[in-house]
Amino acid sequence: MLKLYITLFLFLFCLSGYAQTGNLHYGIEAQAGVASADRVTFWLRSNRHGSVPSPGASLSLIGRAHRDYDSTRTHLVDWGAGFGGRANAGKESDLLLIEAYGKVRAGIFELKAGRTKDIMGLVDTTLSSGAFAISGNALGIPKVQLAIPEFYPLPFWGGLFAFKGNLAHGWLGEVPIGLTRSRIKEATTYFHQKSLYGRFGKPDWKLKLYAGFSHQVFWGNEDEIYPEGAFKLSPWKEYQYVVMGRRYGGGGVEVSKIGNQLGSIDLGLTYDFSKVKLFAYRQNFYDVGALYYLANILDGLNGLSLENKQHTDKKVQWQKLVFEVLYTKNQAGESWSRIVPSGDEDYYNNYMYSQGWSYRGLGLGSPFISPRASTREGLASAPGDFFINNRLLAFHLAMQGRVQAWTCTAKVSYSRNYGTYGTSVVGHSLGGTRFPPQYGIFEEVGQLSTYIEGNKALPHGLHVGFMAAVDRGGLLDNTGGLIVKFGKSW
Template sequence: MIRKLLTLFLQSIFCVNNLFSQSLLLNTKYQLEAGTYLSTAGVTPFWLRSNQYGIVPIFSPILTFRGSVQKNYDSTKNDNKKLKKFGYGYGFWGIVNVGKQSSVLLPEAYLKIRYEAFEFYGGRRREIMGLVDTALTSGSYIWSGNALPIPKVQISIPNYKQLGKSSIFVKIGISHGWFGNQGYVKNYYLHQKWLYGRIGQDNSKFKFYAGFNHQVQWGGVTQNIDPLYSKNGKLAPYPLYSYQFVLIPFLQKLIKLDIDKLTSYDSGLAIGNHLGSADIGFEFEKNGMKLLLYKQQPYDFARSLYTLNNIEDGLYGLSINLKKNYIVKNVLIEYLYTVSQGLYRFGKYKASNYVENDNYFSHGQYISYDYNSLIMGTPFILLNERGIYNNRVKAFSFYLNGTLVKKFSYLFGGTFSSNLGIYGINISKNQFLGKINTNYSLKKNAFLLSQVTFDIGTLYSKNLGLSVIFRKNL
């Protein structure tokens, strides 16, 4: 009898362990990559390194080795044909670069948990924020994937959720991140929140989108002990008190401030560096073709949103998806314009914001909107060791992709940019940035990816680059 009970116990343990192992492996993907980056000028061309989550060094040649594992949510449905309420997933992505700038990077390491429409995650994770064609875009204005992901915790409704039985859908989120020990200010924080809405069912021919996102760099310590900017080197000496004004910026104008808990700089303006974009878009779908028209309206001063001082500025996009076509599958036209900044409207000087321009991605305390010396937003706004030196930009981009033969897909296009520097330090440099990407499917879930890019103009030296990556999905 004891022998039978012991046998049943061991069998049950084995079954539970087997089910747990199957759960861990379900929807899990493994990927290995090895490749190289080459260039004629010894500097990695613009489109080989931009919007790559900070993983490609600026100097070449480079050998790169990458490995990742990703577990997605269980997509199976219950007896009522609905997704399970609870799910979890995770992701890890490690990179070793060998060359003039050898490095070991961990761009992704996160755990995510889903309960119905809500998702919580913690760690580093690749993301793009804003209403945009995420597949082909030249770079979403505020959060483009240009820099290494910031470690953060986040709770959100990541996919559009229907409000009752209406035709209104929303997605919303809030997060807290850590910049760490880098930059002019050390150990400061990131605050993010966003709200986007959609009018139109999933199968509607016409959909309308609108929303906004809000980013704040705040807190931290600095060597600048000027009492205007810090209290004993701290930019937010009472973080819990300061956070209410980070969360609700206009609250600072509605209640009496405790000036003993704030720096003079913050009590006069806002806690930290506030910036973001307000987005609007229209989508039309018919006869196998989908059109998406969008604009991202930037702001560095919140009052620019209601005064329309910088209404000309923003990222304009037209995305075309041809579902029934293979040779040309997607077409994207984008135009980035950041020249106005609230000082010029339609070519005429109209001073506003107390004669202070928006000066995108620049700030008096935090210097610039970057992480590890890489801009977190559009890669066309440029940074050096002294701060932002080029944020007055006109950039026209055109891209298309498709499949030429069954196993061979491509992406082709380029960007022409006119770079005018910043207000007070003008430059005049034109640049063309081109790229041709190919993806050839080999046998047994293996792929050969190549990318040819070139820089021609006066902003960057003439340069031709090549990357070749071998990818194996397991």
């Protein structure tokens, strides 16, 4: 890993010989942190693309370098690259490759390869509590992606319709398999992702409407997982089933969609007032199939973002305000829910992949859906569940602004948590069959998580800052944490 870091640093340093100075950016930052417990506080670890400090007292060194597209030119073809790494020293010392990628733009298309910082879906990308499918909570999955990254107005009807989307293939490495009949304990696993989003509204309209979907899949080597000879699809045919979301089964293979498939169907709108830009959005979730029947339509992420368009010299000024409500308690699993063949959704857990919708130990989606490793001991849970709390109601308020020379961010999140259907009085469901809970009942608990951050620019590209967070409640350990930082950018 150290050799990889050195190689990437040298590679990106050499870019300066081929790029304009204003197009190439470097940065290095030192952080020192303390915490009142041996776990990192919720908002010091969530939605940070895997860039997480060591628990307890720690020191960190973060380096980054990237070449952006040249925004001052109109060349048909351009390129960029980036690197970000983190070294932690403390109770747990490690080296983390946060991002390392190259990209080429040709007209409206972009080809990108490597590990990147991604968020998928219609959400506020800076202050959201987290998108359902890919929130930026974990390290990016290495992938190759072809995309139209920005909305492209169709050249008729005055740009009334615009669209963007992506198609990606990624590599998760060796992933633990939880299927009891599996012939192997780990399988080489791939990642499929595609999305398509549309916009209705001419460029000069104040109101614009948005809609779209994302589809993500863990898949691969099912012929090695199932009993010998049971899985009969060729790798290419298997990929087609993955892309199309088709069901397959029979002869010793359960009839279902291949791999672990989930995503969201999103709606949104923006409105440009004279002083404020409004962005409202809704994400509807699908995991094992209930959304097709609208059986879990009560679940979703609802958000409202207000951005201040005025820039003044006032000593105190707000810049952005975000309020979200996340509801995942229904899952088509209530006693009164519509019966669906796939049963309750059991968000992020999966019968084949024992670590569910996670990558390298961290959940890929909303951080409010809690893995066992991040929750306090003693909560009821099924032994096979990686995520032991996926039924919840959460309220999230975040603000960004300026106080004199400081840029500040604050977050307050409160949730009511109910475990999973496997630890509820009604139990899991499959079709019309109910399975009573076997491992106790998860008693409803509340959780409050707060966060504040301040950053101040100094002369000569220097900057200082701090981050502080506190957790109080029955889901996570009661803890507090403080990080101070000092860095320089070029």
